[in-house]
Amino acid sequence: MERNQRxxxxxxxxxxxxxxxxxxxxxxxxxxxxxxxxxxxxxxEMEAAGYLTIKPDRAIELTExxxxxxxxxxxxxxxxxxxxxxxxxxxxTAQADAGQIAHGISEKTLDALIDxxxxxxxxxxxxxxxxxx
Amino acid sequence: MERNQRxxxxxxxxxxxxxxxxxxxxxxxxxxxxxxxxxxxxxxEMEAAGYLTIKPDRAIELTExxxxxxxxxxxxxxxxxxxxxxxxxxxxTAQADAGQIAHGISEKTLDALIDxxxxxxxxxxxxxxxxxx
DNA sequence: CGCAAAAGTTAGCTTGGGCTAACTAAATTT
DNA sequence: AAATTTAGTTAGCCCAAGCTAACTTTTGCG
Numbered sequence: 001m002e003r004n005q006r007x008x009x010x011x012x013x014x015x016x017x018x019x020x021x022x023x024x025x026x027x028x029x030x031x032x033x034x035x036x037x038x039x040x041x042x043x044x045e046m047e048a049a050g051y052l053t054i055k056p057d058r059a060i061e062l063t064e065x066x067x068x069x070x071x072x073x074x075x076x077x078x079x080x081x082x083x084x085x086x087x088x089x090x091x092x093t094a095q096a097d098a099g100q101i102a103h104g105i106s107e108k109t110l111d112a113l114i115d116x117x118x119x120x121x122x123x124x125x126x127x128x129x130x131x132x133x
Numbered sequence: 134m135e136r137n138q139r140x141x142x143x144x145x146x147x148x149x150x151x152x153x154x155x156x157x158x159x160x161x162x163x164x165x166x167x168x169x170x171x172x173x174x175x176x177x178e179m180e181a182a183g184y185l186t187i188k189p190d191r192a193i194e195l196t197e198x199x200x201x202x203x204x205x206x207x208x209x210x211x212x213x214x215x216x217x218x219x220x221x222x223x224x225x226t227a228q229a230d231a232g233q234i235a236h237g238i239s240e241k242t243l244d245a246l247i248d249x250x251x252x253x254x255x256x257x258x259x260x261x262x263x264x265x266x
Numbered sequence: 267c268g269c270a271a272a273a274g275t276t277a278g279c280t281t282g283g284g285c286t287a288a289c290t291a292a293a294t295t296t
Numbered sequence: 297a298a299a300t301t302t303a304g305t306t307a308g309c310c311c312a313a314g315c316t317a318a319c320t321t322t323t324g325c326g
Contacts, residue, residue, distance in 0.1 A: 168314080171313070
């Protein structure tokens with residue numbers, strides 16, 4: 001299994017779910033809006049591919065590889081989310097759209113967006129730059 | 134056939150290809166990087182769904198419905214493309230990423246990005262805003 | 267004109283990622 | 297402890313969207 005959008009989604013969701021305790025397939029299913037069988041199969045494949053491990057008590061844990069992907073995805077997501085909220089998009093919309101945008105854009109564009117965000121922050125803090133308000 | 138990403142891609146490509154004369158399935162295939170049979174089937178479905186018509190001489194023409202989608206998609210695309218190039222992304226990368234971004238983001242976010250672009254243009258033209266260079 | 271190249275189609279296969287139904291296993295409530 | 301709810305699995309199906317192979321039709325050159 002190559003590292004596609006699906007893998008990234010699972011890694012991200014699992015990473016986030018950990019903060020609420022043990023990660024279970026059913027929670028992932030709810031979070032992703034798919035059914036349990038779908039998750040069951042996907043988890044088996046991802047375990048085989050080395051992204052996670054399924055413990056005897058069915059708890060899901062990320063491998064180092066999975067962990068890295070999760071952090072990568074979340075970082076990208078956060079950058080986009082931050083930019084969108086900075087420019088006035090409400091949080092819910094920003095969250096939904098950040099996922100869409102973050103996936104599949106190049107490093108170059110991501111870097112440019114990061115710079116842009118810094119620039120906007122700077123501009124806003126600068127008296128003469130404080131034009132919009 | 135509902136209006137999915139695939140439909141939007143076809144409408145956009147056909148709209149653009151028109152500028153170089155008659156639109157043929159083979160050109161669409163080249164443009165989208167898929168094979169002729171794929172296009173052949175897709176066009177038949179899209180004709181049935183009312184997005185385009187296939188003339189007796191095999192020329193492809195958009196219906197009003199298809200035309201609207203094409204313009205909508207292209208407009209969104211251009212906004213994103215413009216923003217990305219404004220912030221220093223090279224044209225090729227911007228083109229590729231604009232497609233990714235434009236698809237699937239909300240009107241709210243798109244509007245915010247349009248505003249942002251205007252803002253950046255304004256800032257750049259304004260002496261005190263001319264900080265970055 | 268005749269024929270090669272380009273365009274288009276059909277049939278049949280593949281892959282990814284879903285789904286439901288039907289089941290077992292575990293956990294929680296009563 | 298028994299019953300109910302929740303979690304997980306397996307089997308079998310579906311669908312979109314691609315592909316190749318093999319074919320027909322059209323176009324346009326020499």
